[in-house]
Amino acid sequence: MATPATAMSLLHSHTMVGFHRSKHGPCTFSSARNSLLRTAVLGGGMVSRCAPPLVPAKSTSSRSSTRRNSSMSFNNGSMAENFSENDEDYADSTIVEALEVKSGPDGFIIKMRDGNLVKCVHNKPAERGKLPVYAPQPAIVLQLNDGSNLMLPIIVLELPSIMLLEAVRNVNISRPTVYQVMSKMLEVSGYKAKVVRVTKRVNEAYFARVYLVKDGDETTTVSLDIRPSDAINLAVRCNVPIQVNKELALGDGVRVVSEPEKLPSSIVTKNGQVITDMDKALAGDCQDAKEFIIIRNMYIAAVEERFIDAAKLRDELHQFRNNQR
16 A cells, blocks of 8 residues: 555656746746647656745744644654644635736735736835845735735746646546545545645745645644645645644735736737727637637646647647748
8 A cells, every 4th residue: 555655756756747847037928828838748847936035934933943843754754743733833824816926116916816916015024135026927825814914925837826726616627637646546545634734935945744644543644745836736635724834924925905906908909909998809800819719728738638639739829820920
């Protein structure tokens, strides 16, 4: 029977297939989109990204460190002694349906799934020094449920972000995702997820752990090191709490400072035409809409791991764009 550590290693092996390695640098929607178009079928490696804070998170007190070290082990697949789901150092959180985040002269902006823009400020800007400036990037945003109104944005790759939003909305996918397979593997191994925690940040990387218990014997707890994007996706599939280290949220979290704002209601097309009502379709054929449909179908094929279909749609997209020149 497979152990949870073995099952988790299979998860990482699976998620490394089919994607190019990505650096921490800023990326635009266009570059992210083109990257996914290429990587849907070409293969490569993938690494998780995180928010780019400039200074390490403030160290915890000796009392807090002792308490956490006695309740969990940071060695992958090891026993978590004296584990408590109600650890006072952690707070439950809720997933915010966010698409991407960006930081610039106008502040920290979160773009929501419904198109609203939420302006935020860092909770402790003085301790962070000069705040980073970067283009919009896909992210997972967690809001703490402890009354602090803090949110922790974690920059990730686009695919885990898309898969998370689909899971939150219970979108039916024809083929099981890697996270659904992972939850089944844990079940077959005789374990079940108990809680997922975002524990710390080292340089620019956030760390998370998933806590597992034996089915029928919750006195035996095992903790595994896992990327936050994978941990949060797994937590949604297993319907378990997602907890965030309170001190981490205090140092890296953001607070909303303005009500959500809608995106601009007008755009200028390539030929200079101004569209003032974006809720109405253009008269006649819309080439941009046709291109969007091809891209959308290719994204869906990639998420559902129908890579042959994704490759055909990629070629169709290239041909469509060549015809528009």
